[in-house]
Amino acid sequence: MRTFPLTYLASLPLRYAGDCTLLGVSADHQIYVEEIYGEQGWIAQHQIDMERGIIASLDEESEARTLLDPLPSDVIQPQSCWNTMKLNYAGPRWRGLREPERLLEMLRPISTADKIEVVKLLGLSLPPPMLLGVAESYVLSEACVLPPDVFFVCRRVRLAIALETVKVDEEGLPYDYDTLAIHTAHFYDRAADSEPALLDALTTLPGARLRNPMDCIVHDDYLFVSDSARGDSQTPSQVHVWRIEIPDDARHTPSEEERLYG
Structure with a gap:
């Protein structure tokens, strides 16, 4: 694959320890983010500069605001996950009884070495x-890294764990x-076996310890990932930024003659 x-370039802190999503990234790499926080589900939106951090905000709960312009017309937004749907699958219930539900037949296996x-x-x-x-397994967000097959995805995975005793x-x-x-x-190559x-x-x-990566955008070989804190009071949600080092030969698209004759 x-x-x-x-x-690694930066981890840009937001204001709260709730959920966060990327609204978009502009052509000049301004980052637009939305946070949902508090028991009432308050919403805050920010414009973030990679060097200066948050430079404009709208905050529903505190009514604190600076000038936050509408999203630019050329903003790159998170994409629907049509290209990486192969990673999606749903098996058993979130909890239940192993034998009556024939649980092991419904799970994707993990090797013994990998379990350790x-x-x-x-x-x-x-x-x-x-x-x-x-x-x-469910893909939350995808971003194309190298057309047509190499993507970066944010993904939720649910692991089945056996209990020592039956609970109620x-x-x-x-x-x-x-x-x-x-x-x-992680990266995902659709062409892989x-x-x-x-x-x-x-x-x-x-460079960064991800907690709950929710959204990703790739633009100009920069990778932006929104990382929700979800109640981790030690640090707020963040947006992490990396540069993807793609060698020039990887970008080369072979001609029809090259594909046929090498």
């Missing part, structure tokens, strides 16, 4: 065999497995 090196590494990487306090497999939920229903949702961001292994999809990007 084709991937490219990333050079995934448990370490995520800091899970469970024996690796209790990590049963991938129960769900708030509705009185028993369950002996549960699921854990994690967010990841298989999707990235879970361990590869969880590989840390240089």
